[in-house]
Amino acid sequence: MMRHLEPKKARIEIIPMIDIMLFLLVFFIMITLHMIPTTGVSSNLAQSSTADELPHPKVLVSVDAAGIITVEGQTLTAAQLTERLAAQDPAHTQVTIAGAKAASLQQLMTVMDACRKAGVTRIGLAARKDS
Structure with a gap:
């Protein structure tokens, strides 16, 4: 009976946090790739x-x-x-x-x-x- 009254130890689940961090990493890499401008020389084209x-x-x-x-x-x-x-x-x-x-x-x-x-x-x- 005494076991039921003891508070459970809190566990920190890190697997969902790793998933979120990986998603954020991929998201920021994709956004950064689209932000890089193509280099060139401005020209008055025909x-x-x-x-x-x-x-x-x-x-x-x-x-x-x-x-x-x-x-x-x-x-x-x-x-x-x-x-x-x-x-x-x-x-x-x-x-x-x-x-x-x-x-x-x-x-x-x-x-x-x-x-x-x-x-x-x-x-x-x-x-x-x-x-």
């Missing part, structure tokens, strides 16, 4: 009425009005761009060229030639959709 969505490029090449080639914040020459693309897997590399509105056709062709010399066949031109 407009096109037939612009379509392209898959996310593996390499984004920016060409400004002076013909300066920029990849991931690095200024490259056409030969350096060819070397960089050839070092990757050129057969499966998607390159998008973001040429400034004032960039000449010759400057864009120079970048396209550099990509093709590296073996890249999937090349897209970035444009702003006409509204």
Whole structure:
């Protein structure tokens, strides 16, 4: 009879706490991944009425009005761009060229030639959709 009157010792259940902590960890990781901005150089793109969505490029090449080639914040020459693309897997590399509105056709062709010399066949031109 005496056993029934003794207070039970409190137990702290840690399994539900571990579940909640794991859920919070996964939640914050997912939110953080969506907060990381993609890097690039702002450019005044040409407009096109037939612009379509392209898959996310593996390499984004920016060409400004002076013909300066920029990849991931690095200024490259056409030969350096060819070397960089050839070092990757050129057969499966998607390159998008973001040429400034004032960039000449010759400057864009120079970048396209550099990509093709590296073996890249999937090349897209970035444009702003006409509204």
